[in-house]
Amino acid sequence: MSDGKSLMVDTSRCTACRGCQVACKQWNGLPGTKTKQTGTYQNPPDMSHETFKVVRFAEGRGENGKPYWYFFSDMCRHCLAPGCMEGNQKNEIVQDEKTGAVIYTPATKKLDYKKVLAGCPYNIPRQDPKTKQLFKCTMCLDRQRANLIPACALSCPTGSIQFGERDEILKKVAARVAELKQTHAKAKALNPDDVRVIFIVTDDPERYHKYAEA
Ligand code: SF4
Ligand code: SF4
Ligand code: SF4
Structure with a gap:
């Protein structure tokens, strides 16, 4: 396989417009999820079988006391x-040879979900x-x-989500992290050597989301 494809998700450029979340639903023909207002803009509150992308909102106070x-x-x-492929028995989950995309087939219904x-x-x-x-x-x-780029990348108005060849995205990630480090000492890419969807943060990853970094 070639190096395949990658996405960069630069959280420092994200305005939480949720265009990506809506575009994902729209392209994949997924229904809206009934939710309640719970005091956060994060809605629906989590991913589900009918929500593949969720913009998570996290607030608190940093070491300097600033929110x-x-x-x-x-x-x-x-x-x-x-x-997630470790529970695979008969190719219920496959990796696309050209892009590296990890695909869940309808046969995943036979797998042990917890595993x-x-x-x-x-x-x-x-x-x-x-x-x-x-x-x-x-x-x-x-x-x-x-020959279309992912719907979330296409919809993102700020350039937070970018898609391309993996080697090109890795270069963009490295350049952006170097730029951000000039003003944010904690700027870094999350697990770039292990994943194709590479997030960039400017603070401790757990402040964004419990499962942000492996
Ligand atoms: S690439 Fe983006 S739009 Fe496409 S399925 Fe994944 S999250 Fe949704
Ligand atoms: S993040 Fe990695 S382990 Fe988790 S579902 Fe996606 S491909 Fe599987
Ligand atoms: S479309 Fe871009 S700016 Fe809007 S929420 Fe998604 S990542 Fe953030």
Whole structure:
């Protein structure tokens, strides 16, 4: 396989517009989720079998006492060696040769969901309670095969989400982290050597999301 594809998710550029979240639903034909207002803009509150991308909102106070409000457009990382595939028995989960996208087939309904979830350090796989099939982001493999970029990357108005060849994205990530480090000592990329969807943060990863970094 070539180096395949990657996405950069630069949280420092994210305005939490949630265009990516909506575009993901729209392209994948996923229904809206009934939710309640719980005092946060994070809505729906989590990923599910019908929500492959959620913009997470996190607020608190840093060491200096100043408040922070972080946005984290969460999705499957399309790991190079996916822990979720350890429960695989007969190719229920496959890795696309050309792009590296990790794809859950309809046969995932036969897998032990708890085992698949436990294998994922980023808490991504979700199960349809009715059919038992497992779901998550597809890296828009269907779009890629039609020479289109992933819907979330296309919809992002700030350039927070960018898509391309893995080697090019890795260069962009390194350049952006170096730039951010000039003003944010904690700026870093999360697990860039292990994943295809590489997040950039400017503070401790756990402040954004419990499962931000493996
Ligand atoms: S992030 Fe989780 S669900 Fe996605 S490929 Fe990696 S182990 Fe699998
Ligand atoms: S790559 Fe496609 S399926 Fe994955 S989060 Fe983006 S829009 Fe959704
Ligand atoms: S579309 Fe871009 S700016 Fe808007 S929430 Fe998603 S990542 Fe953030």
